[in-house]
Amino acid sequence: MLLFLTVDVVLLTLKQDQLYVGLVQRLNKDEPFYGVWTLPGGFVRPQEDNEARDTAIRVLRTKAGVESPYLEQLATFSGNARDPRGWSASITYYALVNEQISANSQERLRWEPVDEVLAAPMPFDHKELLMAAVARLRSKTSYSSLPLHLMPSSFTLSELRRVYEVVLGGKLEPRGFARRVMEQDFVEEVGIDKGEAHRPARLFRAKKSAPLYIEGTFCVL
Amino acid sequence: MLLFLTVDVVLLTLKQDQLYVGLVQRLNKDEPFYGVWTLPGGFVRPQEDNEARDTAIRVLRTKAGVESPYLEQLATFSGNARDPRGWSASITYYALVNEQISANSQERLRWEPVDEVLAAPMPFDHKELLMAAVARLRSKTSYSSLPLHLMPSSFTLSELRRVYEVVLGGKLEPRGFARRVMEQDFVEEVGIDKGEAHRPARLFRAKKSAPLYIEGTFCVL
DNA sequence: ACAATAGTGTCTATGAGACAATATGGT
């Protein structure tokens, strides 16, 4: 084969105030890096997949047990140097899931802290893919509601702020954060979080109404 | 062939205060849309092209006569619906050139106003590609020095502002514009533009020092 | 002097950051 086309997915979630990436084990003895834990990916199957996004969805479902997360195309990495088998192109997506979904993922999926994964060697050019995904998430986080996809079905403002802090890597002013969230109007109140030894917090959920991004297009809120 | 991999390039320039896109005529009788003017593109040649970016550069050089413009990967468009020949993926780039370069381009390249091209039918999903490129340019323009690549080797502040206005589609305050440009420090003075019936303007050029983007990564100035 | 465009001073409204003050439930 002269050239092959794959899709890889950088699956990200948040656990214990840390960014985690989902890895699967390579189980085909005829392929490179047998047994190694890597980003889920697979060949495009023109018969089954109407487009590359469908490949990403199929890979997530079959290899990671994850359904319909937030999924966005990241970039395409290509060339003769990235895979020992020859010239290849990987249309790379990144996906965001919340902790519930990540907890329900298959056995075959293992979650590791992004920092640790980046510190160790990774096969192919997967380190580059992972860094690009994290950079994209970071950059969009600073001006959008993207991190909502990392949140459980309901959450307090403090929890949301904490997630922004983890992704952006720094403290945020509670006052300013609350202001922005309320102005931007991408959450709605759903109740009260009673039961702890302090003032109860209001619970919110993401508003359905606001589609955040158009595929491939950069779109400021 | 089950699946084929191409690279298309949306080549943009500015003429007479309007965005123009570069089109080439399809000259292969065995391919669809023979004779039609379309975005320059071509098959990836694994033997010659170390990566997809090299394909883009080769396409630009051989089909459009354009050398080393600003070139950035846009997105990959794929699927069985976009090309009558079957499942295809187009790794799409966009390129920015200034008026000098666009004037030196080959015979085979024809420049058309983006508005007019979008108003008429386009082959494949090229309308989508073109719209994505323009959207990307617009969006980056609002917070970066990207439009410098559309400028001649030296220019006045007014000319630069005019380009921003054309790309963004609206008037900009001369005062605020000058302030931002000077603060951001991405131009340097190279002389004076004498010879007209009014106060001469200072001439600037883009500073070499400032690489604007890392491929595939979003990077705020 | 006048026309025409370049470039600057500066007032004001808006928004972000800082931080203090108040609110509310459990113990």
Added chain:
DNA sequence: ACCATATTGTCTCATAGACACTATTGT
């Protein structure tokens, strides 16, 4: 009452927009 976290008030400072003013050249 006290602790802990939630939520809000508000001061200050930086920045962006508006707009008028000054600068400089050719005619």
